[in-house]
Amino acid sequence: MRRILFAAAAALLLAAGCSTEPSAPPAPPADAVPAADALPAADAEHNAADVMFLQMMIMHNGQGLELTGLAADRTVSEEVRLLAAAIDTTQREEVKIMQSWLGGWKEPTTASKDMTTHASHGGLPATGPEQIEALRNTSDANFEATFLNLLTGHQNSAVELTNLATDGVNPQTGDLAERIKESRADQVAQMLRLIGG
Numbered sequence: 001m002r003r004i005l006f007a008a009a010a011a012l013l014l015a016a017g018c019s020t021e022p023s024a025p026p027a028p029p030a031d032a033v034p035a036a037d038a039l040p041a042a043d044a045e046h047n048a049a050d051v052m053f054l055q056m057m058i059m060h061n062g063q064g065l066e067l068t069g070l071a072a073d074r075t076v077s078e079e080v081r082l083l084a085a086a087i088d089t090t091q092r093e094e095v096k097i098m099q100s101w102l103g104g105w106k107e108p109t110t111a112s113k114d115m116t117t118h119a120s121h122g123g124l125p126a127t128g129p130e131q132i133e134a135l136r137n138t139s140d141a142n143f144e145a146t147f148l149n150l151l152t153g154h155q156n157s158a159v160e161l162t163n164l165a166t167d168g169v170n171p172q173t174g175d176l177a178e179r180i181k182e183s184r185a186d187q188v189a190q191m192l193r194l195i196g197g
Contacts, residue, residue, distance in 0.1 A: 039096060039097050039100045040097060040172065041100075041101075041104070041172075042100075042101040042104065042105075042170055042172040042173065043170055043171060043172060044104075044105070045169055045170055046105055046107075046168070046169060046170040046173065047167070047168060047169050047170075049164060049165065049166070049167035049168040049169075050165065050168035050169065050170040050173040051102065051105070051107045052111070052164050053161070053162070053164035053165040053168060053173060053177060054098040054101060054102050054107075054109075054173065055102070055107075055108070055109065055110060055111035056111050056161055056164060057094070057098060057158070057161055057162075057180065058095055058098050058099060058102075058109060058110070058111075059110070059111055060127075060154075060157070060158055060161055061091040061092075061094055061095050061098075061158075062095065063127045063128075063132070063154065064087065064091050064127075064151070064154055064155070064158075065088060065091055065092065065095075066132050067084075067127070067132065067135065067147065067150060067151050067154060068084040068085070068087050068088040068091075068151075069088065070132075070135055070136055070147070071084040071143075071147055072084065072085070072088075074140060074143045074144075074147075075140040075143065075144075076143065076144045076147065077144065077194075079194065080144055080147070080148065080194065083187070083190060083191070083194075084147075084151075087151075087155075087187060090183065094176070094180070097176070098176070101170075101172070101173070127150065127153070127154045127157075131150060134146075135147060135150055145195070148191050148194055148195050149195065151191060152188055152191045152192060152195070155184040155187050155188050155191070156184070156188050158180060158181075158184040159180075159181050159184045159185055159188070162177040162178070162180050162181040164177075165177035
């Protein structure tokens with residue numbers, strides 16, 4: 001009788017073990033999990049061209065974020081809304097990275113507003129507060145076309161700004177410039193297609 005009871009108990013335990021899903025693997029230690037907001041680091045070596053590129057691109061991205069922010073609450077097609085949201089997310093992350101690098105180099109994150117300072121680079125980006133305000137006041141019927149035309153020109157100027165990094169010596173800055181050049185060129189092509197209907 002005792003053997004029967006033992007066998008029955010063992011069978012129940014085996015059945016319970018088979019019906020139970022395997023337990024999840026243990027979580028990695030806290031110090032093995034990278035911080036969610038960790039930013040890529042840049043080498044210490046840099047020169048004036050690296051600094052100029054990052055400063056100018058931070059300013060340019062800031063203007064672009066003003067444009068994409070306007071599209072969030074306006075009547076636009078789903079493709080335009082998704083494009084604006086993707087650009088917004090990308091450029092916010094780029095700004096964080098560029099500010100982090102400049103901060104690590106003990107360099108200011110803002111470029112001089114004196115246009116003559118950057119005369120050799122074609123001046124500051126052209127999308128000014130007047131154009132942004134005009135877009136803000138554009139009717140819903142005309143907003144999408146106006147937005148696409150303005151943002152196309154803005155992103156095309158970003159492609160030109162990447163040339164500032166040509167004379168830089170920091171490898172991470174150079175890589176970032178190449179990624180920006182490629183991404184903005186793709187965005188311009190997409191927007192030209194949308195404008196053309």
